[in-house]
Amino acid sequence: MAQPVRPCVAGGLILGRAMLSRLMTHVEAAYAAPTAEDASVAFFAAMEDFGASYLQTRLYRRPAAILTSASHWAAGGFITRLAPSGWPGSPAFDYVCFECNPLLGAIRESRTSYRFSDFAPHDDAQYGAYWEALSEAHIDDALCATSYGALGVIASLHLGFHRREFAPDERFAIHMAGLALTERLMSLTSPPPTTTVRLTARERDSLALVAEGKTDWEISVILGIAGRPSASTWTMPGASLAP
Numbered sequence: 001m002a003q004p005v006r007p008c009v010a011g012g013l014i015l016g017r018a019m020l021s022r023l024m025t026h027v028e029a030a031y032a033a034p035t036a037e038d039a040s041v042a043f044f045a046a047m048e049d050f051g052a053s054y055l056q057t058r059l060y061r062r063p064a065a066i067l068t069s070a071s072h073w074a075a076g077g078f079i080t081r082l083a084p085s086g087w088p089g090s091p092a093f094d095y096v097c098f099e100c101n102p103l104l105g106a107i108r109e110s111r112t113s114y115r116f117s118d119f120a121p122h123d124d125a126q127y128g129a130y131w132e133a134l135s136e137a138h139i140d141d142a143l144c145a146t147s148y149g150a151l152g153v154i155a156s157l158h159l160g161f162h163r164r165e166f167a168p169d170e171r172f173a174i175h176m177a178g179l180a181l182t183e184r185l186m187s188l189t190s191p192p193p194t195t196t197v198r199l200t201a202r203e204r205d206s207l208a209l210v211a212e213g214k215t216d217w218e219i220s221v222i223l224g225i226a227g228r229p230s231a232s233t234w235t236m237p238g239a240s241l242a243p
Contacts, residue, residue, distance in 0.1 A: 020173040023050070027177055036189040040080035043181050047159060050174065053138040054160025055082040057181075061191040062152035067107060069098045070203050076192040079185065083137050092133035100130045100220070106144065107154070113175040116142045122164065126217055140164050143171060145178030153191050155182040 030043035036059065044055040060077030087093050102119040116139070120127040134140075139160035147155045157178045166174070202223060209219045 019169040020176050023173045023177050024180070027181075030181060031184050034188075036079045036185050039181065039184055039188060041082070043157075043177075044080075044082050044159075047174075047177075050170075051161050051163060052159050053162045054142065054158070055080065056158040057081075057156065057185060059153070059155045059185050059189050059191055062107070062154055064152075066207060067104055068203055068206065069101045069104065070200065072101075072104060072107070073097065079189065087137045090136065092136045095133045096130055100127070100133075102127070102130070102216070103144075106146065110148060111144075112146050112148075112179060114144050115171075116144070116158075117164070126220075134160075138162050141166075143174050143178065145175055145182050147179060147182035147186060149186050153186065155185040157182050 026049065027043055027046040030039045030046060033039035033042050036057070040055060040057040044052060047055075057079040058077045059079060060075040063071035063075050065071045081088065103116065105119045106114050116134070120130050122131060122141075131140075137160065140162055141164045142158050142160040143166070144159065145157045149155070159174065159178060205223060206219055209222060214222070
């Protein structure tokens with residue numbers, strides 16, 4: 001009689017469950033918090049014991065316009081950002097949020113869990129400046145969780161770490177705990193009203209190049225933003241964008 005095929009190694013599954021059980025107990029206070037901000041802060045405080053160095057939570061509505069860095073930012077809904085004091089609004093901050101934001105791919109693919117490096121491989125030279133900029137926020141990689149609700153509502157968690165390597169059971173547990181948080185955020189707050197996004201000249205040029213079938217790298221070369229930019233090219237007038 002044929003033996004049933006096991007979908008995974010039993011030992012690994014048990015190890016993952018044990019890690020998840022320990023972690024969920026550790027962050028229990030976050031799920032009991034009365035507000036979205038309190039839940040985010042409590043979650044980060046608990047995850048610092050596991051090496052977390054950065055947190056951002058959002059709850060917003062998916063842009064009706066073409067998904068770009070600008071439309072993604074304009075959707076608003078930022079709940080909490082816990083990062084070095086000089087990071088928000090810095091040239092590096094604006095660079096990873098506007099000039100080079102590969103994480104838009106996770107939204108296009110409706111990913112519920114992923115790492116920054118899934119969309120910006122560490123060994124890919126075109127993302128060298130991206131990782132150099134993120135290092136200013138003490139991020140060597142980040143584990144992310146995203147929940148999708150009715151009418152295009154999205155709740156997201158970016159949890160940064162000052163390291164790149166994660167054991168499979170550790171990554172599984174952190175992602176699952178993060179998904180529990182994003183689901184909880186949906187019950188604690190609502191997305192901001194939808195606003196009209198006005199594109200800059202550069203964004204209109206970018207969209208035209210996308211329509212022509214150009215790749216992200218080709219667009220960056222054409223628009224002169226390939227490679228490590230200087231501080232002057234990082235800063236966009238009137239822009240303060242977040243990943």
